[in-house]
Amino acid sequence: MGKKDKDKRSIIKPSHGWAALNLRDLWLYRELIFFMTWRDLKVRYKQTLLGASWAILQPFLTMIVFSIFFGTLAKVPSDGVPYPIFSYTALIPWTLFSKALQDASRSLVANRHMITKVYFPRMILPLSSVMAGLVDFLIAFVVLLGMMWYYKISPTVNVWVLPLFLLLALITAVGVGLWLSALNVLFRDINYVLPFLTQFWMYLTPVAYPSSMIPTEWQVIYALNPMTGVVEGFRWALLGTGQPPGIMTLVSSIAAVVLLISGMFYFRRMERLFADMV
């Protein structure tokens, strides 16, 4: 009993300024991340006609539109691979990212009944929204494999680094998700900003065009967008196009980590207001 007591003693008092990250609490509640992700998945496609096929349809239809307008009509170069597979390879991490952004930024407001009633590390909500998108990603990824077989493109030997680029996408999504979800509690403007933000962000990411179109002197600045690194990495690992990971990937990774850490601190700072403001 005595030893247990020590672990459980806690003090509640007003906090000021920047708060510690309190990753210990997050670890204690790790199972809740799993349960919330599982809930999101279970519920997501309830009462839809097409169910989980939506996970494929979204990037797939976008790919068709891109192929017609950018690939065939505008003749955007595609680094020597067929345009459909060129864009689809980029669209699946991009869809993961943009959906994560959408779900995460609304997660706190959508679960306000939980926030005002029970204590748990609030970070779990945006985190599990991002995680729930992973399953959609995997489904869409299977389609990519099918397309590669159809176009007779075999993955490069570098395919083993793909999980690292996936991780980079997740880090970016969580980082931005933390910022937006916390901001959304205070300013509902985020709801209106979000559609524009994702649209602009997509144009800033080489989804519909190759990053080789960007002048070399701008490439480092261009890589400050972590999704550039993700998309380029995906293409390089799977299709063998573009540059091998280098300075651009490094810049993207640093930008992603900065986003994540700053997002976590901002979130923790704002967390104390959530129950009263949401």
Next chain:
Amino acid sequence: MGKTAIEVTNLGKKYAIGNSINAYRTLRETISEKISINKKQPQTSEVLPDYIWALKDVSFKVNKGEVLGIIGRNGAGKSTLLKILSRVTEPTEGSVKICGRVGSLLEVGTGFHPELTGGENIYLNGAILGMKKNEIESKFDEIVSFAEVERFIDTPVKRYSSGMYLRLAFAVAAHLEPEILVVDEVLAVGDAEFQRKCLGKMSDVAKQGRTVLFVSHNMSAVLRLTNKTLVIDKGNLLLQAPTTKAVDYYLSRGLTQEGQRTWQPEETDQKSHFAPVSIRVLDKKGYVLETVRSTESFFIEVEYLVRKPIKGLRVGIYLITSRGEFVFTSFDTDDPEKFESYAIRKAGLYHSRVKVPANILNGGRYLVGINASSYRIKTYFHDEQALAFNVDPSGAPGTQWPESRLGPIRPAFKWEIKKIKNANK
């Protein structure tokens, strides 16, 4: 035992009221606020938002294994206190030292998702309340049987009746095993049988030596479960005393909700000769009460306006239990002498007041209805749910047995016990 489980020191919580709490801030507001502050500096006193202290300077200690009641009217700050203790919200000042895991039942069913089945919701809700997966697994069957939903465990909870939903939600929360349990009003809902079960579960928890904080409007439940009670009003801690004393203080100070209803002139029929003005429940001293004690007499008073003389008017009340059974009907001119002397009720403002003697009503919630009519001529006003009030049975005959009694009345009868014959050996 004897060790402190919770120590609260000068706890205060300030809430902003008005703009900043109701309307969500928009970026524009924040930016323009910042700019205007920068431009005109000596304006601070006006810029400060209005705020209220939901809790102020509250200090108390709870020992391990103690069951503490918290009573106070709505908006007194009870819920704010519990929210701070369960770490939902942060205090503005002061501090709380807590020893042990806190489990809270601020509202049952938090995180329940309508599309998920009963079983799935047990896992989800358990995890939200801080239980580990294997902990939930080991208690799963117990939870299901406590909630009595065995047959529906694979049905989405959106198809549950509200009773089943509630039972399941409470069952999950009740099987949490924290060292400190914080409970808020969960017993206000559910049928009598289930309430009994919940109370039983709560006293089990207390018997296992765990600390319980119990907020309730149900005085008899507070009396039964707790030995020490805090009385809170307007954010201040008024009294911390043994429960019987605290409940007495609470009931006699008129801290309960207003047991009064008034009618605005536009709510009543302007052309009618009769218009109700107000109805209230009063204690012996004339304080308006929402909760009266079964062991004390009280008054029900109807105030009304007679616009034009009415022949044979009788103004009376019905008393109805919360289940809709009539307990009695009584009119102000039941007495033949009164009937004679008020043959014609002249125009004017009246009140008719009836004294309900002590030791009549059982504990529970009652409705008062009004009937103003002239027999076989006209009903001027009729409202079967004019006012509701509570009767607290503490101290009534038989409360040494902590069980609820059947029937709306609880008279103090004289019993006689006599030995007729010695038992044959």
